[in-house]
Amino acid sequence: MRPRLIGGEMLLWSDLDGIRGPAPVGGTALPRLLSAVTGRTLVVGPHEPSLVDAIPTGDVTVLVRGLADAEALSARYAQRPGRSVWCGSLEKLAATPAYDTVVALDGFGRVFSAETVDLSWQDTLNLLLAVLRPQGRLLLGMENLAGLHRLVVLPREPGDGEWTTADEYDDTRPAGASQLRHRLERAGLDVIGHYAAFPAPGTPTALFGGDILTDPRVGGFLAATVGSAGSPAGPVLADAGRLASRVARHGLAAELAPGWVVVARRPSDGPAEPTPEAVVAGGAEVHEVHRDAAGRWIRRAVDTGEAETLPLGPTLEDRLLSASLRHDLPTLRGLLMSWQAGPAAGVPADRIVAGDGERWHALAPAQEPAAALRRFAATVIEGGLSYLWPAPADEIELTSLIAAMAGRQFDAAQLAATVPQATRPDVQAVRELTMTRDRLLRELAEARAEREWYEQALTARETALKRAHRLNAVLSATVPGRAAIGALRMVRGSGRFLRATVRRRDPGRQP
């Protein structure tokens, strides 16, 4: 199969290889949305081939701009009837309503080629809507230009794909999650699914719908999910995972999400097929969340269909930090003890939803308890909260201390040798680096002050010792002095004799 060239194609370009720009949209959460796609489908822009594979319908056209990508996809689908690959720029597409579904999860940033002019966001949407049949569906992804991932990014040189970068100042581009919804509704679409995507617009592993984002009881699950979803690679201003948890805790996850994914359709008489409230992928497992008839949140494994109610309440880490910050030591010790005495001892605290009075729920498999404790210690240090404990901000020492509070005892040397470092070395965050520098400066100044004090104390004790020696010398030169020293020696000798006797009589006793 040869790709069909529609005009504006880029002969020396690939988006799928991710070399001269970001990798194509992918991530483990999106296939769940694509699995519901029906009818004749158009996929616009670079998509990870596995996403396209997840579309179950028999008639799929993929439009990419780079010839290399078009050829690679053609080869991939050579044996798969019903798949066709087109190459070129979006505006070259005939504006006939030929598709039941249009998929543009990569957004509008990579649908035009260097050969053509770039269109505004609204004009691009209009182009897509022009090819959509009256009852057709649109799956759209959009990067949040004020999303968390953008807020922590360091400045960089524009890449080869950024021949224009005017998105920021495109006033037709929706500003924020709610504007995106309104814009689509104004264009005559019903929005049936609207998700905040974490941790990155191009690789979401967690999609959360609006209802679940505004339910405070789900906060722990939300914080645990977005917090562990990861941080952009390379140097950043601050650890985005930590910020994401914070943002979720304060109800800003929808507005500050790195991206949004929308499922919309042209008005139709038929009932809207249900979309999941959330899709969360962790490791090989993908779960979707929906509400049951009683209004409870149900989490269901996509593969096995296994379902359970969604754990409610804060994460254990949040509860531990909250108790620490309030200096509520009895509560803190109680939580640490419950954690380490229970079946979740080896599960990191940020992966446990620990509702008050609820059963604690582990969201990750258990590892060594020492590793889970060490991870919590690292969280404390990275979060700038090590001042809450009287140990230098050293992971091993803090782990040992927290373990002691939890009723466990670890040998520090063994801990260092057997449990890997928990501080994430891959996160190179300016905020964390600055914090570490300031802390080390302070610790150095304190160590110097301490050394000075020891110097003074040592001098004072040396002076006292010299005085004692002089006194000793004077005394031993006199007759009564010699007699006193002789008597002292006798007393010491009898003391040794007595102790030896006691030891002989009671050998089990400690020396």
Place this chain on the structure above:
Amino acid sequence: MHHANHYYGHSHVLARYCGLNDADPPRIAGYLQHGWNIGDGFAPDHEFVAGTPLFVWSERTRRRAWSLGRRQVYVVGAPWAYLLRMRPETGVSQREGTIWYPFHGWEGQHVVGDHGRLIEQIKQTEPGPVTVCLYWQEYRTKQVRRHYERAGFRVICHGYRGGWWKDLDPLFPYRQLAELRRHRRVASNRLCSAVFYGALAGCEPAVYGDPMILDGERSAFGGLEMIRRQWPELHGERIAVNIAREAAVDELGADRLLSPAELRMRFRWSDPRHRSGAVATELVAEGAR
């Protein structure tokens, strides 16, 4: 280690609680509060070395110290509370009379007040026999001691608190506990450590009489008036025992004591060299009972 950590046998009690040799307690990596106060927990002339942790008795003291610019302040609870945990009261004790602690100054300070008037008030108030416990300074001042003896009171002293690593008295708190448990009531003319100690040890507390003042007493933290405003319920000849006990638990941090393992970690007492067994005080303390 700061010499004040050894005052009143405090480091000895804690070493014993930690299962270490309490005849020669190891160095505490920090400053340990040694008396109840309404400042940052430490003496006004205490010198602080940056970065050295402050171990205070109660959460209230920690908050106050923080507000006064202190950092690295950690609540460990009072050594007294640890002593009581190690030596819980067994059986029904035969308690009688009142142990009375006239307010004392520290070394170098002198109390200005009328001991005669105070004695009259004690006689009028206390129903049973009275033991007056004087600070070592006053105990050694014959004039003051005689004053109380002539009034028919039993006059005692728990001992010297120790200073500059010399003349340490590990048995001080054991003696104090034995005395408190002999008495039904504990009283003083100021709300002070001894009143809280007594309340925690099961005595019915009272705070009344001329509070006396220290010669040149500074009241940077509000002094007597502040204490009266903050704890009005703990002043008077009769005080509700449950309220006093609750306050004592708070002020002595008795509800947040650390496990031996945790305390060892906090004081940096984890070095196995310190583990030579709690022997010395055991033998002497048995004799002191």
